[in-house]
Amino acid sequence: MTTVFVSGSRKISRLNEEIRDRLQNIVDKQFSVIIGDANGADKALQKYFSEIHYKNVIVFCSGNSCRNNLGNWNIKHVFVDLNLKGRDFYTQKDKEMAAEADYGFVLWDGKSPGSLNNILELLKKNKKALVYFSPDREFFLMSKLEDAQILLAKCDQASLTKISSKIKLSSTIQEIEGLAQGSLNF
Numbered sequence: 001m002t003t004v005f006v007s008g009s010r011k012i013s014r015l016n017e018e019i020r021d022r023l024q025n026i027v028d029k030q031f032s033v034i035i036g037d038a039n040g041a042d043k044a045l046q047k048y049f050s051e052i053h054y055k056n057v058i059v060f061c062s063g064n065s066c067r068n069n070l071g072n073w074n075i076k077h078v079f080v081d082l083n084l085k086g087r088d089f090y091t092q093k094d095k096e097m098a099a100e101a102d103y104g105f106v107l108w109d110g111k112s113p114g115s116l117n118n119i120l121e122l123l124k125k126n127k128k129a130l131v132y133f134s135p136d137r138e139f140f141l142m143s144k145l146e147d148a149q150i151l152l153a154k155c156d157q158a159s160l161t162k163i164s165s166k167i168k169l170s171s172t173i174q175e176i177e178g179l180a181q182g183s184l185n186f
Contacts, residue, residue: 003032005097005122008041008107009115012134015044019107019132022139023048026105033057034076034097037067038090041107041115046070062093087166091117098122104129104142108151111159113166119148120172124179145176 004026015023023045026033033049036042037059049057050071057073059066062080069075078093094114098104098121108115108131119142122129129142133151140151152160163169 001032002029002103003034003101005101005104005118006033006035006045006106007094007097007104007115007118008045008132009109009112009134010038010040010042011109011112012041012107013039013044015048015107016137018137018139020048022105022130022132027052027054030056034101035059036090036093036097037061037069039068043068043070045107060093060097062090087114090114094118095121098125098127101127103127105132106130107132107134110135110155111163113163116152116163116169117167117172119151120167120176123148123176124172126179145173145180149173 033056035045035057046068047070057071058076059069059073060076060078062078064077066075078096080089080092094117098118104118104122104127106115106119106129110133119129119131123142123145131140131142131151133140133154136154140147142148
């Protein structure tokens with residue numbers, strides 16, 4: 001069964017009609033949905049799936065407690081070193097969701113380092129992601145690093161500087177480039 005990792009920026013708390021249409025496509029195809037437990041987009045996405053009574057959802061939570069599970073779905077607790085804090089604590093769950101998913105669907109505000117990191121984690125694993133870029137209200141298909149770089153070019157420099165400091169953007173890009181070069185077959 002196809003599994004989609006749905007995620008997004010915490011500042012995105014409402015789903016417009018275009019996003020809902022894409023989510024309905026996931027439901028119509030009976031894809032399995034894996035989702036985090038954060039406020040913002042995760043909670044809005046959970047609300048959507050709960051309102052339509054979609055059962056094929058698993059909520060991933062870091063550690064022993066889950067912040068949001070609006071549909072009372074099954075929970076997957078991801079073991080995280082309790083000494084980790086903040087972003088480092090929650091990133092572990094996101095990495096596991098990217099590993100388990102076949103595809104990603106990410107709602108990105110162009111500023112959230114976590115949502116960008118989810119896109120890059122999927123690309124590292126050679127998986128595609130559909131990204132809703134909220135500043136332009138457009139969808140972008142991410143299947144290779146160049147696609148992400150085109151999207152990054154749409155962001156303002158201040159946001160990119162802040163993102164870079166939080167997720168080590170340049171080293172992540174270099175890692176993806178290295179993975180792509182390593183997969184060449186002659």
